Amino acid sequence: MAEGVDTPTAILANAAAALRESPFDDISYRSLGDAVGVSERTVYRHFPTRSHLLEGVAGWIESAEFPLPPFVTIPQFQDASRARFLAFDSSPAFAFVCARAASISPTGESEATFFTRALVAMLATNHPSVNERDLRRVAATLRYFASAHFWARMRTGFDMSAPEISDVFDRTVVQALSGLPTLSRTSR
Amino acid sequence: MSATSEPDDRSAGDVNRTQEAILAAYAELIEELGTDDVSFRLIARRAGVGERTIFRNYATRVDLLLAVAAWIERRIFPRQDSPSIFDMPLTIRAAMESYDHRPELAHVVAETTMRGISGATPSPRRAMLEEMIDAEVPSLGDAERRAIVAALAHLDSAATWVTFRREFGMTRSDIADAAAWAAEAVLDPIRSRVG
Numbered sequence: 001m002a003e004g005v006d007t008p009t010a011i012l013a014n015a016a017a018a019l020r021e022s023p024f025d026d027i028s029y030r031s032l033g034d035a036v037g038v039s040e041r042t043v044y045r046h047f048p049t050r051s052h053l054l055e056g057v058a059g060w061i062e063s064a065e066f067p068l069p070p071f072v073t074i075p076q077f078q079d080a081s082r083a084r085f086l087a088f089d090s091s092p093a094f095a096f097v098c099a100r101a102a103s104i105s106p107t108g109e110s111e112a113t114f115f116t117r118a119l120v121a122m123l124a125t126n127h128p129s130v131n132e133r134d135l136r137r138v139a140a141t142l143r144y145f146a147s148a149h150f151w152a153r154m155r156t157g158f159d160m161s162a163p164e165i166s167d168v169f170d171r172t173v174v175q176a177l178s179g180l181p182t183l184s185r186t187s188r
Numbered sequence: 189m190s191a192t193s194e195p196d197d198r199s200a201g202d203v204n205r206t207q208e209a210i211l212a213a214y215a216e217l218i219e220e221l222g223t224d225d226v227s228f229r230l231i232a233r234r235a236g237v238g239e240r241t242i243f244r245n246y247a248t249r250v251d252l253l254l255a256v257a258a259w260i261e262r263r264i265f266p267r268q269d270s271p272s273i274f275d276m277p278l279t280i281r282a283a284m285e286s287y288d289h290r291p292e293l294a295h296v297v298a299e300t301t302m303r304g305i306s307g308a309t310p311s312p313r314r315a316m317l318e319e320m321i322d323a324e325v326p327s328l329g330d331a332e333r334r335a336i337v338a339a340l341a342h343l344d345s346a347a348t349w350v351t352f353r354r355e356f357g358m359t360r361s362d363i364a365d366a367a368a369w370a371a372e373a374v375l376d377p378i379r380s381r382v383g
Contacts, residue, residue: 023306025250049225096304103298103350105222105291116355137366140352141373145339149347152302157311158338168335175373 008046010036012060015053019093024054024100051107058101061094068115072122078173081146082166088151089162099148116143127180134180141176145169203259207245209235211259214252219292224253250306257300257308260293265346267313273320273340274375280344281368287349288360298346311341325378332378339374343367 005013014035018027029047033040047053066087069080088095112120120139127135144150146169154160154168203211213235217226231252232239246252265286270279287294301310317337321328328336342348352363 049223051223051225092304096302099302100299102354103295103302103347105295106354110354112355112357136356136358136362137369140356140358140366141370143355144348144351144370145342147351149298149302149351150342152304153310153342153345153347154338156301156304156307157309157314157341158334160338167331168338171332171335172339172374175376176370178376179373 007036007038007042008056009060011038011043011046012056013064015057016060016064016094019057019097023093024057024097029053049107051104054097054101054104055107058098061098065091065094066098068118071118072125074122074126074173074177077119077122077142077146078170081169082162084146085151085162085165085169088148089155092155095148096152099152102148115146119143119146130180138176138180142173145172145176203255206237206241207255208259209237210242210245210252211256214256215260215264215293218256218296219290222292224256224296228252253296254300254308257297261297261308261312261346264290264293265297267344270320273317273324274379276317276340276344276375277368277371280340280348280371281364283344284349284352284364284367285360287346288353288363294346294349298350301345301347310345311338313344314341317341321378324383325381327381328378336374336378340371343371343374 011032014032015027018031018035029043030040033043036043047056066084069076069083071077071080116139119142120135123130123135123139123142130138150169151162151165154165158164160168210231214226214231217230217234218224228239228242228249232242235242242252246255265283267279267283270276287297297308300308314337317340318333321333321337325333348367349363352358352366356362356366358366
């Protein structure tokens with residue numbers, strides 16, 4: 001295995017590589033141990049259940065394959081989301097694993113992802129006069145329509161490709177934002 | 189909880205008495221143990237059938253999991269028949285509340301719909317939404333019609349509850365409010381175009 005990589009990371013990298021060949025449920029702990037050169041037992045020690053493994057692999061995939069482009073404005077957020085839909089389209093097996101991992105009962109303390117925090121911060125900056133409650137429901141809506149969940153449902157349930165998915169996403173973003181007062185500086 | 193008039197809109201409704209016992213036992217164990225990773229032996233004992241009976245009905249663990257997810261969505265989280273697409277915010281609000289009462293089961297439903305074509309159908313009520321929108325707002329263009337149906341189908345799902353709870357730490361009523369609000373926002377542009 002690659003030098004300088006710790007065992008859990010090596011396990012996750014191998015699991016991600018195996019996803020190119022087989023579905024997540026067919027990847028065995030034994031084969032992961034073999035690939036990394038550790039015992040099956042060691043794999044279990046790092047990932048006590050398949051839920052732990054699923055979350056771990058999804059985290060690895062998110063950072064390695066679907067890095068989030070930075071955004072500080074709404075149009076940049078939309079661009080970032082569209083870029084991710086395209087990336088999901090080109091690696092569907094990875095994207096479905098991310099959508100699954102974001103759906104299971106969390107194995108540890110669940111906390112907001114970086115994406116969510118960036119989105120909330122962006123909205124708060126762009127719409128400083130909006131109250132907390134309105135801000136949160138707009139943020140939740142935008143976050144949910146920018147998610148791997150959304151991509152997965154549109155792809156499987158509606159046979160949509162990334163550009164079509166982006167179209168539904170854009171329309172929903174416009175609607176969700178339409179109620180918000182914009183920056184209170186001189187109205188143009 | 190299952191006091192809904194039930195049109196046969198889901199194929200998942202075709203379970204026989206043995207399958208019903210197996211799926212009910214499995215759902216019960218998922219809630220008790222907090223995981224869907226339950227042994228066939230335990231499910232068999234709870235259902236009062238032999239382990240082989242489970243295998244005969246559900247050849248693999250994944251088959252069983254998909255069957256239980258469909259059963260849960262139909263039995264535990266049924267939707268009221270709504271006469272109008274504009275009732276969807278209310279339907280979604282009620283759905284969010286019922287997911288919040290049974291979190292483990294909501295997670296199972298959410299996860300199995302995210303497996304692509306080999307998983308559970310992610311938009312089981314799509315046809316119903318299309319019928320309602322065609323009847324009430326027939327003048328919509330294709331792209332707009334599709335976007336509204338897709339957005340409502342996305343909101344009317346367990347994944348909404350999972351995401352709002354997990355990413356935003358929302359309470360039951362916050363989730364219900366936010367999801368209903370989002371559905372209202374999706375419907376806003378077509379309100380004036382009814383008929």
